[in-house]
Amino acid sequence: MAAAPQQNKIVRWIDHRLPIFTFMQHELNEYPTPRNLSYWWNFGSLSGIMLVIMIVTGVFLAMQYTPNVNMAFDSVERIMRDVNFGWLLRYLHMNGASFFFIVVYVHLFRGLYYGSYKEPRELLWMLGVVILLLMMATAFMGYVLPWGQMSFWGAKVITSLFSAIPVVGDSIVRWLWGGFSVDNPTLNRFFSLHYLLPFVIVGVVVLHLVALHQHGSNNPLGIDRKGPQDSIPFHPYYTVKDMFGLGVFLIIYAAFVFYMPNALGDPQNYVQANPMQTPLEIVPEWYFLPFYAILRSVPDILFIPAKLAGVLCLFGAIGVLFFLPWLDTSRVRSARFRPVYKWVFWLLVIDVAVLGYCGAHRPEGWFILAGRLSTLYYFVHFIILFPVIGWLERPLPLPTSIAAAVTRKGGAPLGAASPMEKH
Amino acid sequence: MRALALAVALFALAVVPAGAQEETPLPKQSWSFDGPFGTYDRAAAQRGFQVYEEVCSHCHSMNLLHYRDLEGIGYSEDEIKAIAAAQQVTDGPNDQGEMYQRPGRPSDAFVPPFANPEAARAALNGALPPDLSLIIKAREGGPDYVDGLLQGYKNPPAGMKMADNMQYNEYFTGHQIAMPPPLAGDDVKFADGTKATLTQEAHDVATFLTWASEPTMEERKFTGAKVLIFLLVMTGVLYGAKRQIWAAVH
Amino acid sequence: MADAAQPKPMDAHTHDSGTRRDFLQIAATSLAGIGAAIAVWPLIDSMNAAKDTLALSTTEVDLAPVQMGQRLTVKWRGSPVFVDHRTADEIKAADAVDLGSLRDPQTDAQRVQKPEWLIVVGVCTHLGCVPLGQKPTDPRGAYGGWFCPCHGSQYDTSGRIRQGPAPLNLAVPPYQFTTATTVKIG
Numbered sequence: 001m002a003a004a005p006q007q008n009k010i011v012r013w014i015d016h017r018l019p020i021f022t023f024m025q026h027e028l029n030e031y032p033t034p035r036n037l038s039y040w041w042n043f044g045s046l047s048g049i050m051l052v053i054m055i056v057t058g059v060f061l062a063m064q065y066t067p068n069v070n071m072a073f074d075s076v077e078r079i080m081r082d083v084n085f086g087w088l089l090r091y092l093h094m095n096g097a098s099f100f101f102i103v104v105y106v107h108l109f110r111g112l113y114y115g116s117y118k119e120p121r122e123l124l125w126m127l128g129v130v131i132l133l134l135m136m137a138t139a140f141m142g143y144v145l146p147w148g149q150m151s152f153w154g155a156k157v158i159t160s161l162f163s164a165i166p167v168v169g170d171s172i173v174r175w176l177w178g179g180f181s182v183d184n185p186t187l188n189r190f191f192s193l194h195y196l197l198p199f200v201i202v203g204v205v206v207l208h209l210v211a212l213h214q215h216g217s218n219n220p221l222g223i224d225r226k227g228p229q230d231s232i233p234f235h236p237y238y239t240v241k242d243m244f245g246l247g248v249f250l251i252i253y254a255a256f257v258f259y260m261p262n263a264l265g266d267p268q269n270y271v272q273a274n275p276m277q278t279p280l281e282i283v284p285e286w287y288f289l290p291f292y293a294i295l296r297s298v299p300d301i302l303f304i305p306a307k308l309a310g311v312l313c314l315f316g317a318i319g320v321l322f323f324l325p326w327l328d329t330s331r332v333r334s335a336r337f338r339p340v341y342k343w344v345f346w347l348l349v350i351d352v353a354v355l356g357y358c359g360a361h362r363p364e365g366w367f368i369l370a371g372r373l374s375t376l377y378y379f380v381h382f383i384i385l386f387p388v389i390g391w392l393e394r395p396l397p398l399p400t401s402i403a404a405a406v407t408r409k410g411g412a413p414l415g416a417a418s419p420m421e422k423h
Numbered sequence: 424m425r426a427l428a429l430a431v432a433l434f435a436l437a438v439v440p441a442g443a444q445e446e447t448p449l450p451k452q453s454w455s456f457d458g459p460f461g462t463y464d465r466a467a468a469q470r471g472f473q474v475y476e477e478v479c480s481h482c483h484s485m486n487l488l489h490y491r492d493l494e495g496i497g498y499s500e501d502e503i504k505a506i507a508a509a510q511q512v513t514d515g516p517n518d519q520g521e522m523y524q525r526p527g528r529p530s531d532a533f534v535p536p537f538a539n540p541e542a543a544r545a546a547l548n549g550a551l552p553p554d555l556s557l558i559i560k561a562r563e564g565g566p567d568y569v570d571g572l573l574q575g576y577k578n579p580p581a582g583m584k585m586a587d588n589m590q591y592n593e594y595f596t597g598h599q600i601a602m603p604p605p606l607a608g609d610d611v612k613f614a615d616g617t618k619a620t621l622t623q624e625a626h627d628v629a630t631f632l633t634w635a636s637e638p639t640m641e642e643r644k645f646t647g648a649k650v651l652i653f654l655l656v657m658t659g660v661l662y663g664a665k666r667q668i669w670a671a672v673h
Numbered sequence: 674m675a676d677a678a679q680p681k682p683m684d685a686h687t688h689d690s691g692t693r694r695d696f697l698q699i700a701a702t703s704l705a706g707i708g709a710a711i712a713v714w715p716l717i718d719s720m721n722a723a724k725d726t727l728a729l730s731t732t733e734v735d736l737a738p739v740q741m742g743q744r745l746t747v748k749w750r751g752s753p754v755f756v757d758h759r760t761a762d763e764i765k766a767a768d769a770v771d772l773g774s775l776r777d778p779q780t781d782a783q784r785v786q787k788p789e790w791l792i793v794v795g796v797c798t799h800l801g802c803v804p805l806g807q808k809p810t811d812p813r814g815a816y817g818g819w820f821c822p823c824h825g826s827q828y829d830t831s832g833r834i835r836q837g838p839a840p841l842n843l844a845v846p847p848y849q850f851t852t853a854t855t856v857k858i859g
Contacts, residue, residue, distance in 0.1 A: 258647025
């Protein structure tokens with residue numbers, strides 16, 4: 001596989017001065033990868049592809065879009081009606097946001113399950129959390145651009161979060177708005193930042209990949225590669241596997257774009273923004289619902305008023321992820337060898353689902369209690385259960401090497417199907 | 424991790440009906456544009472346009488539509504010219520710096536009934552009729568909602584206090600709607616001889632409005648079919664290639 | 674990101690016959706390549722003129738107020754169109770030109786529908802500037818037509834290029850007289 005790429009004269013000339021071909025050969029072609037990665041490892045490359053799709057469709061949409069409160073809504077509808085393939089670009093971008101988050105959330109939970117954040121991949125993980133934060137900011141500001149009712153009121157409510165900050169809160173909010181309400185200056189700066197941030201994300205993704213390639217991918221067993229028998233070259237094994245995964249993903253994505261493009265959206269956003277009238281219910285896009293639930297659930301805590309406490313918990317919910325590498329005290333990475341954590345992991349998945357469900361409903365009756373309990377559990381999970389389980393749990397014996405584990409299974413297909421539920 | 428997939432699916436199910444309201448359930452109609460191969464029934468859409476022109480357009484604007492767009496529901500170029508020319512459009516300013524009226528052209532947007540929202544409110548007891556360009560996409564239930572609303576006028580239930588100038592409507596949020604019943608049957612004489620019952624008119628105008636909300640739907644579904652076929656073939660071949668390449672690892 | 678662009682034949686230890694393996698891998702790579710290529714088309718096409726732009730491509734002009742000797746500028750497709758109500762002298766001058774001396778030979782009759790009305794797109798055929806000559810105070814160049822200030826192209830009373838770097842005559846837009854005094858351009 002490691003055939004030198006420098007056969008062509010021109011290639012050799014360039015490579016001698018700018019070793020781009022050697023680099024690609026090294027990092028994409030022969031890059032040694034654990035031989036046992038499951039399909040859950042596809043979601044990293046899928047995230048990268050989604051980022052490219054979003055940037056490309058976004059750049060072309062920006063050629064037609066007008067960031068002005070009087071024209072933004074109509075300019076989006078002009079894209080839908082008059083621009084050639086405008087409807088396709090717009091629906092790809094609009095549904096792309098949802099699918100980007102689906103892919104990234106799966107990628108994140110995969111890392112949680114297999115301990116991909118643990119030594120020596122702490123910075124890799126933290127860079128991933130930075131990407132998630134940047135994505136959230138980008139998605140939030142992008143949702144404002146069509147200037148529908150939900151765009152406007154979402155922007156108003158979320159920017160108003162900062163008014164919870166004592167003393168300077170109101171000044172900060174007015175600064176964010178560039179005025180006394182969400183208005184034209186707000187729309188303009190959101191457009192500017194919505195265009196900028198994806199390229200910042202690209203930068204952080206590059207760092208994420210540099211950190212990844214330093215120690216290579218984690219794997220379902222969570223043990224280090226011990227030698228060449230444990231790894232295979234990235235190309236063609238994982239290129240073809242990623243491509244196949246991409247095909248399956250694109251089929252689902254296309255089904256939404258072409259046959260139910262508005263299923264994940266809110267009808268209210270087809271009504272032009274009206275600063276004088278709030279819709280009956282303000283609901284964020286689905287990917288923000290768990291966080292929205294946390295924001296709304298938190299009551300007064302001691303001397304901290306509920307408004308501020310909610311904002312603190314909202315940011316804390318993501319902030320806590322930065323500390324996972326040190327909150328997790330377990331000696332092994334993969335939940336496959338952690339008899340207790342492997343079940344507790346699913347409690348978190350259920351908890352986030354419950355949070356999302358609460359976020360979609362008005363905080364009345366049972367939803368208040370459910371929201372509070374699930375918010376509480378979210379933090380207990382990471383701050384208390386993570387270290388405690390690590391101390392108390394007795395991990396199962398680890399296989400001596402990846403190759404040994406594979407042969408013990410009697411040559412079962414590598415990485416095919418999900419190996420987890422067998423344990 | 425099959426359980427994760429299940430959890431994601433359950434989560435999705437839980438979230439979708441979030442916007443649904445506790446109102447009288449809308450009767451589900453059957454539409455020509457339903458399903459992955461559905462298209463707009465041109466004749467119904469043209470009848471619906473006639474209803475809009477002769478009834479709805481006295482109060483409701485459709486600012487996002489142009490007369491040229493009517494080609495999408497099967498009007499010929501000459502018919503569109505005639506439809507546009509029947510309207511007076513404000514243009515200008517002319518050399519004297521004044522606005523003037525001229526007959527409409529296909530490239531003009533639908534002429535609105537009122538110059539601005541304030542004029543509409545002043546003329547209509549303070550109520551503002553919404554623009555209908557996107558009404559189907561902007562309402563939960565879409566065409567079923569519009570169809571139901573147009574036929575949903577009833578006497579208020581005993582004991583319900585109605586505000587002044589309000590009508591009881593089964594399918595309207597809060598049941599009190601400022602719009603008087605717009606259709607009663609036989610409001611228009613359909614050019615194609617179809618009998619203009621209330622049901623027929625409501626169905627046709629909902630068809631027209633659905634087209635108006637998304638004139639590119641047919642192109643979208645048609646393109647989608649081709650894209651999906653291509654992706655299925657490509658993914659199948661990729662699966663074969665993947666199995667073959669990985670066969671070497673075992 | 675998966676890299677489908679370069680098929681890499683597999684080495685050694687595979688049990689399949691070579692042809693079937695090659696076929697599958699080449700087919701997979703080509704399909705992915707074709708898909709990526711097709712996906713570029715909507716992006717490119719979205720930059721073409723949109724439906725609303727195309728629909729606005731006609732302009733009606735009322736000629737009644739334009740006196741003989743006056744020139745009127747109207748906007749058509751985002752560019753100026755020169756309407757010149759020519760005098761008898763100007764028409765005569767335009768007719769008298771020897772075709773052999775022209776860089777872009779055209780008779781005056783080929784460029785007008787009614788001799789007294791010259792209608793041309795007011796965009797210099799050199800690099801797209803708007804020539805001077807519409808206002809009575811403007812320089813009109815040595816041939817009484819238009820003078821482009823950018824690089825000194827000079828046009829005659831029929832809008833033909835006579836001197837300077839421009840290669841072609843001022844373009845005549847499609848137009849028709851809808852009545853005796855109104856013209857529809859486009």
